[in-house]
Amino acid sequence: MAMTPLKSLRARDSALASTREQVRRLESTPGLPRFDGTLAGAGLHPLRATGITVFQINVGKLCNQTCRHCHVDAGPDRAEMMSRGTAEQCMSALARTDIPTVDITGGAPELNPVFRYLVEESVRLGRRVMDRCNLSVLLLPSQADLAGFLARHRVEVVASLPSLVQTQIDAQRGAGVFEKSLEALRRLNALGYGKPGSGLVLTLVTNPVGAFLPPAQEAQERQFRERLARVHGIVFNALYTITNMPISRFLEFLLETGNYEGYMQRLVEAFNPAAADGVMCRYTLSVGWDGRLYDCDFNQMLDLPIGGGAPNHIRDFDPGHLMTRRIVTGNHCYGCTAGAGSSCGGSTT
Numbered sequence: 076m077a078m079t080p081l082k083s084l085r086a087r088d089s090a091l092a093s094t095r096e097q098v099r100r101l102e103s104t105p106g107l108p109r110f111d112g113t114l115a116g117a118g119l120h121p122l123r124a125t126g127i128t129v130f131q132i133n134v135g136k137l138c139n140q141t142c143r144h145c146h147v148d149a150g151p152d153r154a155e156m157m158s159r160g161t162a163e164q165c166m167s168a169l170a171r172t173d174i175p176t177v178d179i180t181g182g183a184p185e186l187n188p189v190f191r192y193l194v195e196e197s198v199r200l201g202r203r204v205m206d207r208c209n210l211s212v213l214l215l216p217s218q219a220d221l222a223g224f225l226a227r228h229r230v231e232v233v234a235s236l237p238s239l240v241q242t243q244i245d246a247q248r249g250a251g252v253f254e255k256s257l258e259a260l261r262r263l264n265a266l267g268y269g270k271p272g273s274g275l276v277l278t279l280v281t282n283p284v285g286a287f288l289p290p291a292q293e294a295q296e297r298q299f300r301e302r303l304a305r306v307h308g309i310v311f312n313a314l315y316t317i318t319n320m321p322i323s324r325f326l327e328f329l330l331e332t333g334n335y336e337g338y339m340q341r342l343v344e345a346f347n348p349a350a351a352d353g354v355m356c357r358y359t360l361s362v363g364w365d366g367r368l369y370d371c372d373f374n375q376m377l378d379l380p381i382g383g384g385a386p387n388h389i390r391d392f393d394p395g396h397l398m399t400r401r402i403v404t405g406n407h408c409y410g411c412t413a414g415a416g417s418s419c420g421g422s423t424t
């Protein structure tokens with residue numbers, strides 16, 4: 076049976092296109108203990124930043140895919156894109172710090188013309204650069220030179236591969252995406268990505284394809300490593316498992332399938348104080364396509380800007396304030412603190 080291509084919540088005029096509606100749902104879930112109370116019970120409230128070691132830039136919502144679980148509500152119909160002026164403000168802010176890692180995400184961040192400027196400038200400033208890549212973007216005719224560009228600049232590719240099963244990937248990410256993902260991984264391998272001694276790092280990120288929590292990371296990494304090598308001749312450096320955040324299109328999926336309350340309950344039951352202590356917002360600053368500042372990409376997608384009186388636009392970047400800021404939290408944060416936590420340092424596209 077042919078799959079219907081998905082459109083963004085925005086394109087479908089869904090009630091959940093409103094971030095206010097998403098937050099309302101999350102904060103009024105019957106029987107759900109408030110996240111801040113759970114955090115207080117673990118002695119972690121209020122959550123505070125411990126510094127900034129990751130400067131995450133979300134360059135916008137344009138993407139060549141429309142995945143069912145996308146927390147960004149990205150897609151080909153989304154026009155929000157970071158301008159060159161805002162990208163320059165990002166780089167001048169970065170230059171005033173010694174933040175070691177720049178993490179570029181979207182949408183498909185490579186489709187924004189400022190992507191290559193951000194990579195080149197970050198590398199010139201001596202920073203490690205990560206590209207949150209959906210893999211299929213590498214096969215677009217307009218991006219024929221992208222893999223070579225990434226390799227030349229020694230960009231770490233952090234690639235989404237939710238499953239090893241074609242039908243599951245195609246159902247979640249679009250028809251034909253499984254084969255495209257494998258072809259993109261082979262191209263990256265051919266350039267040295269994932270190969271010992273090349274220094275070109277290829278990290279895979281996998282997330283459950285349904286309303287359940289991810290299995291243990293080590294076991295899943297072993298399974299991916301063995302099967303990708305044996306069946307497809309593909310190698311990679313590391314695999315991270317992440318929990319699907321109950322926001323945006325995954326929230327829609329949970330609500331439509333009647334899984335929302337059960338999923339939230341599972342997240343609450345799996346609350347892990349150690350994971351809460353190490354959540355990425357404590358060491359990350361997230362910049363939106365329009366230059367606004369957030370504690371993480373998830374807060375960005377819920378329109379929850381940084382609080383505590385710190386300047387909230389990149390043009391007013393004030394590292395002193397930001398490094399110890401109080402983090403804005405809510406019930407969606409249960410997605411980061413369940414089990415072993417989501418350890419890839421952010422979201423993938």
Ligand code: SF4
Nearest residue numbers: 354356371373408411
């Ligand atoms: S959703 Fe964001 S603010 Fe909440 S715990 Fe996760 S990283 Fe921190």
